[in-house]
Amino acid sequence: MVSYRSHRKPARPGGSWPTRVVLLTAVAGAAAALTPAAPAGASPDDGPGGASSARAAGARIDRLYEEAEKSTEKYNAAAERTAELRKQVEYAQARAARRQAQVNRLRAALASFAGAQYRSGGVDPSVALMLTADPDGYLDKAATLDRIGSRQHEKLTRLRGAQRSLKQQRAEAGMKLAELERRRADLKRHKKAVQxxxxxxxxxxxxxxxxxxxxxxxxxxxxxRGDSVSPGGGEASSNRAAAAVAAARSAVGQPYVWGAAGPRSFDCSGLTQWAYGRAGMSIPRTSQGQRSAGRQVPLSQARPGDLVIYRDDASHVGMYVGDGQVVHAPHPGAQVRYDPVGMMPVSAVTRP
Structure with missing residues (x-):
């Protein structure tokens, strides 16, 4: 009798289909147990690129802008001092140059006198002494020789005074020049920090x-917008304050550029300085300087034209324009605009 083999494939080890289902379910459960549970209340927004990470990035951006503004005001202070020093150096160098010209004239006069002496029969020892590089020593020697006349004495005294003054003025110019170089180094450092x-x-x-x-x-x-302190008055404290407000309003929409003071771009203190400059009043370049540029008043008594100083370190300033608003240059990427006066902690209100 011929036997026929079955065409059915032998069963694989591992059990039947129900057994495999049980095993797969167990594996899935173990994987779930190893996966960290999401915190209660979590949402898809908490992942990368979500609302939570955006808020964290926004907070960091705000901190960076605040730090950049502090560095900007340090840059402005260094730039202001550098400009003053540059003028002082130029003045000191000009004074030294004038004094040098005077010394040259006096020495030329003495040389002319010596030439006349030579043509008349030789240079008198007193004249030779006058032309030495040591006028003070000459006077002592001339007194010993008793050969100095009143006119020669006057000329030599003037030369001695001019030389002393020249030496002093050169030293002063050198000191100011050295300080100027230090200020320029500060400018570079603050600029690098801002950038x-x-x-x-x-x-x-x-x-x-x-x-x-x-x-x-x-x-x-x-x-x-919910600030509990209501600023006061709707009218400017003076005609100049009113003119400054008009100037600040005219700058609305211009871009913020750090270190800029108008007329096409501004940083915070550059805007307020420019606005008061348009009104015919000079105020300091930095927000720290502007805090002390007038009489301080309570926020509740603020009037248009008053300078509103922000943060304890006075690193930001805006101009109060009435109706609870300031005009200010906020930060890079933004334009000069209106914002609530209580947009950040107010440290002082100054009336120039």
Whole structure:
């Protein structure tokens, strides 16, 4: 009898289909147990690129802008001092040059006198002494020789005074020049610090979506709207203050550029200085200097034209324009604009 082999394949080890289902379920359960549980209340927004990370990036951008603004005001102070020193150096060098010309004239006069002596039969020893490089020593020697006349004495005294003054003025110019070089080094250092922080902030901004950037800007401008202190008066304290307000309003829409003081771009203290300059009043270049540029008044008594100083270190300034608003140059990438007076902590209100 011929036997026929079955065409069915032998069963693989591992059990039946129900057994495999049980095993797969067990493996899935073990994997779930090894996966960290999401925190309660977590949402997809908490992942990379979500709302939570956008808020963290926005907070860091704000800190970078604040630090950059502090460095900007240090840069402005160094630039102001550098400009003053440059003028002082030029003045000191001009004085030294004039004094040198006087010394040259006096020595030429003495040389002319010596020439006349030579033509008349030889140079008198007293005249030879007068032409030495040591006028003080000459006087002592001339007194011993008893050969100095009143006119020669007067000429030599003037030469001696001119030489002393020249030496002093050269030393003064040298000291100021050395300080100027130190200030220039400070300028470079503060500029580098500003640029580094702004570059980091720009990189973070570029990582945000357009909607996240808009939301960050909306949140930034909404700060302070619930300020419990209501600023006062609707009229400027003086005609100059009114003119400064008009100038500040005319700058609305111009771009923020750090270190700029108008008329096409501004940083915070550059705007307020420019506005008061247009009104015919000179105020300091930095926000720290502007804090002390007049009489301080309570925020509740603020009037248009008053300078509102922000943060304990006075690193930001705006101009109060009434209706609870200031005009200010906020930060890079923004334009001069209106914002609530309580947008950040107010440290002082100054009336120039």
């Amino acid at each position: 580094k922080r702004l570059a980091t902030a720009r990189k973070l901004l570029d990582e945000l979506t357009p909607e996240q950037r808009k939301e960050r800007e909306r949140a930034s401008r909404a700060r302070g």
